[in-house]
Amino acid sequence: MQQIRPPNRPWDVEFTDFVAARADALYRYGYVLTGNAEDAADLTQEALMRLGDAWPRIRKRDDPEGYVRTTMARLHISVWRRLRRERLVAAVPERAYDDRAGDDTGLWNELKGLPPRQRAVLVLRYYEDLSDKEIAEILGVSRGTVRSQAARALDKLRVRVTALETGRV
């Protein structure tokens, strides 16, 4: 016998489909943002939970994937802000998990030494391939801040900025 309970929500069906289809890609994005599997899984879960709550208004009006990626970027910098002190202590690049195939530059490990916002800016720019204007909107900062954070991060990583930079808006 069924108990009195809240009605099931129609959008749950499609939300589940969305999660099934996109969770893997979102987790990988989370991994690039956070640099470790545990945080990536947490971040992806939390962002998908929020998407689930917002699903009825997101689904037809906006782009759910964009919503969840934005949520992940924002959550990432806010969580990092809170844990900053601890993380800075552990931020010395570890050489143990180095020399992975495809990254003979050591860049992946050195990304771990960046403050979260700088890392997020680089991920959005070079992994998500977004313009500085879009990054500014996602992170809720000015375009100037995006530029200066990116410049500082690239400088720290000793990445030479080529002609790519000039095309940015």
Added chain:
Amino acid sequence: MRDRNEEDLVRALRGAADDAPEPVGDLPTAITERRRRRSHRRARSVLAAAAVLVVIGGGTAVARDVFPSGGGEGVSITGAAADPSSPVADPSEAAGKTPEVSVDPVAEVWPKAVSTIPAKAADGWKYRPITGLSATELLLTAESSFEKAGRLEVYDTAARKSTVLAEMPGPPGVKGYFVQGVEVGADSIAWWGETPNNRDEWADFWVVPRTGGTARQVGEVTGAQAHVERIGVTADFVFWSVRAGGVYRMPLTGGSPEYITGTDGLHLLSWPWAFDVANGREGEDWDRNQTKLFNLETGQTTVVNAPDGARGLRCGPAWCFGASGDESIVQRTDGSDRRTLPGLSNMMEHTPLAGRFAFFSLSGVTGRDAAGEEIEDAHAPLAVVYDPVTGRTAGVGKRNPSGGGGIGTGTSSSPTSIIYWDEDRRQVEECKVEDVSSVPASPRDPAPTGKTRVCSTTEKGGGKELTVVNLLAVPPTE
């Protein structure tokens, strides 16, 4: 170390993403579990206007025609709200038995209450029913896009035509504004709106004469006052309760919001009535019984007489519905006329619709087949409206061939008088066999081979007409 450039950074990030270690546990399963666990706590619809309810098919297998000759007729099954001592059907055990609910289609029970209306206005905007204004007038919003109400219209079910009552413009300069609850007062219609997609604690109120005209913004509120739950409107004020409890008012001529002393913990039901349990599907107050009903105009308080063992009792000015054990109960606020409602248990709305009717979903499961799979009667109505005045039940909604279905209730701030659905819309599950290699997998695992079955559920058909039941057209005593 050699010189690095941006291409190296792109490669490093993409490479790391491709090589990401497998997450611990399965994400989709984890999400489903977390959502299920907290659905009781947080099942609040973000847009207050999202009011389509869904009955999930009870059958674990595809529904079958239990009554092959019964297409369109009600299910001829007996015993509604009759003898409280009669055993209640338990679908998990009652192999081959039928549910003990007698449900005729609403078109036979209350023919005057049923009408079909176009699903869209002439300009293509979609209608969303709000509530009945009278036995023959339906208040609708017309939406330019999903849940973006832009116009109030009145549909005359006798003349079968709609007239525009007012535009719903939204405040200038406010981005992401959405109209939420609309409330019908004696002389005017009021609504509130907010920006649900940002975190601003902000809401505003609007009013237009019931005869139509130009809508006018009454005022804006911020902070805790903006957590609007339900509203009411009189000749002089707009009233609203907030989610944490408490009632405010603001003059229709504008001005500062004012907290109404003595309304701590109160929630509006339908002006002037308020009660002492949280509204909607918030959850925490789910099983708590309403103990009182307050008339904010007269100051009169009615004490609800709840029987021992009652749960989730919710009362309008006259009738209360709730649960006791596995059954639903109905009574008057003073405890008289108490009855159990065998076979009706899954209440879809918790406050009486139009102050009088209860609304239940119906599982449609009639038993199990030899293999132990539940059998769902595809002709059973999706849901049931129960009238305590006459004891009659009426079947509403359209069940999908595969079981379950969707049904909407009007989006008014006060409990609505409208239930509606789209007869032609159905959910269809489609499965196809795909090569496993098309499914994303970690590049570190060996490439899987073979075929897999991928299923998705989509909605098909519909979008032309809505079938609307207006409970204001049910005769008061018939």
